[in-house]
Amino acid sequence: xxxxxxxxxxxxxxxxxxxxxxRPDDSRIATSRQELDRFLSQQxxxxxxxxxxxxxxxxxxxxxxxxxxxxxxxxxCAVYEFDWGFITEEHGVWNFYSADAWRAGTVSYFxxxxxAWGACAAQELDSAVKQARNNFYISYEDGSxxxxxxxxxxxxxxxxxxLARKWLAETFIPKIWPQMHTQALDLFHDLAMSPSIAHAIxxxxxxxxAIRA
Numbered sequence: 641x642x643x644x645x646x647x648x649x650x651x652x653x654x655x656x657x658x659x660x661x662x663r664p665d666d667s668r669i670a671t672s673r674q675e676l677d678r679f680l681s682q683q684x685x686x687x688x689x690x691x692x693x694x695x696x697x698x699x700x701x702x703x704x705x706x707x708x709x710x711x712x713x714x715x716x717c718a719v720y721e722f723d724w725g726f727i728t729e730e731h732g733v734w735n736f737y738s739a740d741a742w743r744a745g746t747v748s749y750f751x752x753x754x755x756a757w758g759a760c761a762a763q764e765l766d767s768a769v770k771q772a773r774n775n776f777y778i779s780y781e782d783g784s785x786x787x788x789x790x791x792x793x794x795x796x797x798x799x800x801x802x803l804a805r806k807w808l809a810e811t812f813i814p815k816i817w818p819q820m821h822t823q824a825l826d827l828f829h830d831l832a833m834s835p836s837i838a839h840a841i842x843x844x845x846x847x848x849x850a851i852r853a
């Protein structure tokens with residue numbers, strides 16, 4: 641083998657190794673039917689190993705001083721732990737915490753998860769115009785307020801929250817979240833989105849009707 645061919649092969653192997661290390665696999669973000677049923681029926685698991693790992697981090701102590709002070713989330717905060725991280729729920733707001741993201745540096749991924757939301761939820765957003773009344777709405781916020789990857793909130797009352805939980809359990813967690821997670825964590829993925837979606841995100845007014853009541 642000529643030297644330049646050997647060098648080229650080494651470069652190919654190096655790039656392939658980088659891709660293998662840096663491209664997350666969305667199958668790793670799979671959530672079992674049992675876990676989804678538990679979430680749907682409001683049976684929180686409570687903090688587990690991943691939640692405790694998150695709470696022990698120095699950057700978490702710095703960004704969430706109350707959590708550092710008391711060593712736990714508030715009494716009204718429910719925790720659902722999964723293989724990929726955990727969700728906290730409080731007053732109709734769901735915060736998604738990805739272990740891959742916090743281990744890589746939470747702050748670095750706020751914008752990428754926001755862009756991934758716009759890209760992966762585009763079809764649902766486009767359908768908003770066709771939706772009539774009696775829908776619940778999910779509003780998106782980047783996770784910075786809770787030092788999370790993603791924050792979703794139901795902006796209607798208790799009936800809306802019930803429908804929102806059903807949509808989260810049946811659509812978002814098993815289908816949209818794995819795609820979002822993979823795209824956000826994949827530094828090689830170009831998270832392009834339409835100008836209208838980008839504007840909606842910048843105005844923090846990304847609302848999505850998902851299920852007709």
